[in-house]
Amino acid sequence: MSHLLSLREFTGEQLDALVRKALEIKRNPEAYRSALAGKGLLLLMQKTSTRTVLAFTAAVHQMGGYAVRLNWDESNFAISPLDLEARYISTTADAVMARLRSFDDIAALAASSSIPVVNGCCSRYHPSQVVADCLTVLETAGRLEGTRLAYVGVHNNVTNSLLAGCTRLGMRVNLVTPLRHDGAIDDELVAEAEATGLVGRFDTVAAAAAESDFVYTDTWVDMEHFDDPDYQEEKRHRIKLMSSFQLNRENLGGADPWIMHDMPIHPGYEISRDLVDAPKSVIFQQAENRLYAAKAILHELMTT
Numbered sequence: 001m002s003h004l005l006s007l008r009e010f011t012g013e014q015l016d017a018l019v020r021k022a023l024e025i026k027r028n029p030e031a032y033r034s035a036l037a038g039k040g041l042l043l044l045m046q047k048t049s050t051r052t053v054l055a056f057t058a059a060v061h062q063m064g065g066y067a068v069r070l071n072w073d074e075s076n077f078a079i080s081p082l083d084l085e086a087r088y089i090s091t092t093a094d095a096v097m098a099r100l101r102s103f104d105d106i107a108a109l110a111a112s113s114s115i116p117v118v119n120g121c122c123s124r125y126h127p128s129q130v131v132a133d134c135l136t137v138l139e140t141a142g143r144l145e146g147t148r149l150a151y152v153g154v155h156n157n158v159t160n161s162l163l164a165g166c167t168r169l170g171m172r173v174n175l176v177t178p179l180r181h182d183g184a185i186d187d188e189l190v191a192e193a194e195a196t197g198l199v200g201r202f203d204t205v206a207a208a209a210a211e212s213d214f215v216y217t218d219t220w221v222d223m224e225h226f227d228d229p230d231y232q233e234e235k236r237h238r239i240k241l242m243s244s245f246q247l248n249r250e251n252l253g254g255a256d257p258w259i260m261h262d263m264p265i266h267p268g269y270e271i272s273r274d275l276v277d278a279p280k281s282v283i284f285q286q287a288e289n290r291l292y293a294a295k296a297i298l299h300e301l302m303t304t
Contacts, residue, residue: 002116002301003110003116003117003118003119003301004116004117004118004119004127004128004297004301005103005106005107005110005117005119005125005127006103006119006124006125006127006160006161006164006189007125007127007130007131007161007164007165007168008164008189008192010165010168011168012168012169012170015131015134015165015168015169016144016169018131018296018297018300019131019134019135019138019144019169019296020138021296021299021300022131022132022135022289022292022293022295022296023135023138023139023292025292025295025296025299026135026289026292029062032062032063032295032299033062033063033064034063034064035063035064035299035303036060036063036064036065036094036298036299036302036303037063037064037065038064038065039060039064039065039066039094039095039302040060040065040066040067040068040092040093040094040095041056041057041060041065041066041067041068041093041094041095041096041097041298041302042067042068042070042089042092042093042095042096042097043056043057043067043068043069043070043096043097043099043120044070044072044077044089044096044097044098044099044100044109045069045070045071045072045099046071046072046073046098046099046100046101046105047099047100047101047121047122049099049120049121050263050264051263051287051290052097052099052120052121052128052290053069053099054290054291055128055290055291055293055294056097056118056120056128056294056298057069058291058294059291059294059295059298060294060298062291062295063295063298063299065094065298065302068093072100082105082108082109082112083108083111083112084112086108086109086111086112086113087112087113087114089113089115090113090114090115093115094115094116094302095115095116095117095118095298095301095302096109096113096115096116096117096118097118097120098117098118098119098120099120099121099122100122101122101123102122102123103119103122103123103124103125105122106119106122116301116302118297118298118301121157122157123157123181123183123184124157124160124183124184124186125157125160125161125164125186126157126158126160126161126262127161127164127165128290128293128294128297129158129161129262129290129293130158130161130162130164130165130166131165131293131296131297132286132287132289132290132292132293133162133165133216133260133262133286133289134165134166134169134171135289135292135293136260136282136285136286136289137149137171137214139285139289140214140258140282140285141213141214141258144169144170144171145169145170145171146170146171146172147171147172147213147214148171148172148174148211148212148213148214149162149166149171149172149173149174149212149213149214149215149216149260150173150174150175150176150202150205150208150209150211150212150214150215150216150257151173151174151175151176151177151216151217151218152176152177152205152208152215152216152217152245152247153176153177153217153218153219153220153242153245153270154177154179154180154181154218154220154238154242155175155177155179155180155181155184155185156181156184156218157181157183157184158218158262159175159177159184159218160184160186160189160190162216163189163190163193163199164189164192164193166198167193167196167198167199170198171198172198172199172200172212173193173198173199173200174199174200174201174202174208174211174212175199175200175201175202175208176201176202176203176204176205176207176208176245177201178241178242178245179220179238179241179242181222204245204251204253205245205246205247205251205252205253206251206252206253206254206255207253209252209253209255209257210253210255212255212257213257213258214257214258214259214260214282215247215252215255215257215258215259215260216260216261216262217247217260217261217270217271218261218262218270219264219265219266219269219270220238220239220242220266220269220270221234221235221238221239221266221269239269242269242270246269246270246271246272247259247270247271247272247275248271248272248274248275249272249274249275256280257280258280258281258282259271259275259276259278259280259281259282259283260282260283260286261276261283261286262286262287263283263287265283
């Protein structure tokens, strides 16, 4: 694959190989210590980040390469045609991880770049997160095909990438999504996933949890907007609508699935604090696996 934009670029076999490559790298990091020797990764940032920046920066360094971080609003990307800037960065970096607001900008960047582009998160997709999620499922359950994962929350960019990735791997995705984030709507992707017969829809957390091995949630309010005074009315609306779908012991209805969250976490909103620290929480394993997912992605795109 020349780029990683949504996970729809991958066949099931290719995605399975990528996840297993991440597991191999995690188990034997020394074998990849110089795999990217001398290669440079540009981190092009328009959205804030903790895990994506740390994971991709550490990944390229730990494989012998180097990273340069460039903030979109402090660069000429903010004032110059995107295609011209994309052509320039292709002469000075070996790959770019772009965390931008708009998928259209990610796609335009890829179209004009002669180096691999990794979508580090946009309004519509979060593919590198889902590679880490699938690695976590593989480690925990010992398999991918046939596992059942429930996603509870706002239908957003993570939901899209879970649908694209998990169904390609033969995993079942059970959705509890009473609210859709406008910027994340991709009806074509949803229809493609549902056509596999591996997507279920449920009205309650308990019903989905009873049919799932893993239950996954995400923030109800994007991190950029959580404390934004201009977003407080929408925030109150979302909290009122979503409060009955919080991941907590009562709402799980006696089910005891593995608990997942892609972070950042807002305890007391989408998830209760006790579930974050529960014995079957794999949240921090999932977060750590962002590093190995990044390594596998960069190795795939920068060495082939």
